[in-house]
Amino acid sequence: MTNEQRKQPVTVLGLGLMGVALADALGRAGHPTTTWTRSNRAGPAGTTTAASAADAVAASPLVVVCVLDYRAAEDVLVGDLTGKTVVNLTTGTPEQGRETAERITARGAAYLDGGLMVNPEGIGDPTSLILVSGSADAFQEHRSTLDVLGDIRFLGADAGSAALYDTALLGIMYSAMTGYLQATALVGREGVSAARFTPLARDMLVGTASFLDSIAEQVDSGEYASRSARLDMQLSAAGHLIHAAQVRKVDTTLLEHVRSLMERAVADGHAGSDYAAVIEQLRQG
Ligand SMILES: NC(=O)c1ccc[n+]([C@@H]2O[C@H](COP(=O)([O-])OP(=O)(O)OC[C@H]3O[C@@H](n4cnc5c(N)ncnc54)[C@H](OP(=O)(O)O)[C@@H]3O)[C@@H](O)[C@H]2O)c1
Numbered sequence: 313m314t315n316e317q318r319k320q321p322v323t324v325l326g327l328g329l330m331g332v333a334l335a336d337a338l339g340r341a342g343h344p345t346t347t348w349t350r351s352n353r354a355g356p357a358g359t360t361t362a363a364s365a366a367d368a369v370a371a372s373p374l375v376v377v378c379v380l381d382y383r384a385a386e387d388v389l390v391g392d393l394t395g396k397t398v399v400n401l402t403t404g405t406p407e408q409g410r411e412t413a414e415r416i417t418a419r420g421a422a423y424l425d426g427g428l429m430v431n432p433e434g435i436g437d438p439t440s441l442i443l444v445s446g447s448a449d450a451f452q453e454h455r456s457t458l459d460v461l462g463d464i465r466f467l468g469a470d471a472g473s474a475a476l477y478d479t480a481l482l483g484i485m486y487s488a489m490t491g492y493l494q495a496t497a498l499v500g501r502e503g504v505s506a507a508r509f510t511p512l513a514r515d516m517l518v519g520t521a522s523f524l525d526s527i528a529e530q531v532d533s534g535e536y537a538s539r540s541a542r543l544d545m546q547l548s549a550a551g552h553l554i555h556a557a558q559v560r561k562v563d564t565t566l567l568e569h570v571r572s573l574m575e576r577a578v579a580d581g582h583a584g585s586d587y588a589a590v591i592e593q594l595r596q597g
Pocket residue numbers: 326327328329330331349350351352353378379380381384385387388401402403404428429430431432
């Protein structure tokens with residue numbers, strides 16, 4: 313094997329569901345992969361299990377960490393980090409990403425923070441979204457290795473950016489899934505199965521996604537004048553949604569909150585605006 317063909321050694325710290333998937337993908341791609349986890353379990357076939365966290369860190373120039381939280385991540389990053397690149401794929405907040413970056417770089421390593429927008433089964437799929445931010449030099453150096461894990465998006469030098477986008481995108485996911493479940497509960501009261509309803513729900517979500525570019529333009533310009541659907545008209549529709557849910561004994565908390573945001577926007581002078589104007593009610597202070 314020539315030097316060009318030799319794949320970069322990687323260490324994976326943490327062998328939970330995600331750590332195993334990461335180590336497995338790297339090992340399968342031909343990277344000599346060393347693993348270690350707190351409970352000393354062995355890594356997936358084809359990887360080498362280190363005797364200690366310090367041995368695991370020493371084994372590779374690139375150290376990937378994926379454990380429960382940031383405190384655990386720093387606990388397992390023991391030993392000499394000088395000259396290494398640490399990629400922390402543990403879920404956390406932007407603040408934790410920035411603070412960890414400071415402490416890890418003070419120990420002589422380059423730092424990348426990451427957000428995995430995928431479940432363990434999706435690791436290694438080139439369409440699986442993985443957000444990364446922090447040292448641009450380290451990203452360039454290790455990009456081809458990280459590409460093995462999924463569709464890597466570098467978000468810039470601020471180590472907090474990956475977690476910022478991660479939390480924002482998870483907020484969309486949970487809100488959309490709750491909206492879908494609320495709607496499924498509603499139609500379910502009239503005997504419509506989730507399977508029957510779901511193709512329509514999916515089309516609605518795709519249609520809603522098609523509005524986003526135009527909403528973004530209005531948000532960025534602060535100009536919300538209605539082009540198609542006035543907020544006072546939509547407020548009236550929200551009342552129908554709540555009535556239908558109440559009659560069928562389906563929880564209305566989500567819908568009441570949406571209606572309240574719309575009411576406040578209308579009271580603030582946005583009766584003739586598009587839905588984008590609601591963003592002003594979501595910004596606090
Ligand atoms: N699973 C998903 O679908 C998913 C998706 C996106 C992001 N993530 C993120 O990926 C990270 C790992 O998730 P996971 O699903 O792999 O979780 P998991 O299966 O529960 O594994 C947790 C890992 O953290 C380690 N750990 C827990 N507490 C520790 C401590 N105090 N000190 C040292 N190590 C500790 C565990 O060590 P032991 O091996 O010794 O138990 C294990 O390796 C989390 O931040 C999660 O939010 C997960």
